[in-house]
Amino acid sequence: MILHGIRFTLKPGVTPQQLEEALESLRNHGRIPPVTSFVVGRDYGGDYEWGATWAIEDLDRYWEYLIHPAHLHTDRIGLPLIDKMTSFDITDDPDPDVGAKIAALHQRRYDNIPDIAELVSDLGEYKGSAAPGPHGN
Template sequence: MIYHGNRFTIKPGIPQEQLEEALESLRNQGRSIPSVKHFVVGRDYGGEYEWGAMFAIEDLDGYWEYLIHPTHARTDRLGLPLVDKFMSYDITDDLDPEMDAKIAALHQRRYDSDAELTQLISDLGEYTGSAAPGPHGK
């Protein structure tokens, strides 16, 4: 099982309605992407982030389905422009010593095929985590 998580902080001054729409879009990912077995979206406590989401996905094929699903793309387009600081991470019980490289390769494949997404990620104030290309020049 792969647990894919996101932690993020919203830019100051973002209207509450926009935030709620983005959070609901995250929840919709959990409801609509077949490979997502369980999910949670909510407040992030105990750190420097305000919000978080966790998606349980069975394997790498399911992870790829999650990454390229239209509801995930919709969340990226709605939510990333609202975000200042973002972290993604993965926890897995799979003992494959190459799992980190395999997950990173999936993310890189997605970035390579989606220039708009790559630009949205690059425009973030800070992005660390699962194969994050990071903000260019920041």
């Protein structure tokens, strides 16, 4: 099992309507077939305002999740609203190379879907799975 998560803080000036549209989009990509459960909501006890996690059974399904149209839609409407974000993965997979395999899936997605890589690169701060990072970092 892989728990994929994000934590994020919005840019100043994001409207309540924009926020709700982005949160609902995060919920929608939690409902796609590769995801077995999810949580989207406020992030407490850290440096971020919002967070989400999605449970995914294995790497093959993780790839399906990363390239699913609902996930790409969320990226395209949500990433422009975010100032800083971190993504993370927690897994009980005993494979010592699973972290590198997860990072490779993210990199493959960035390589094959350049507008998503550009949106992530334009964030004020991004840490996480195969993060291309802000321009100049």
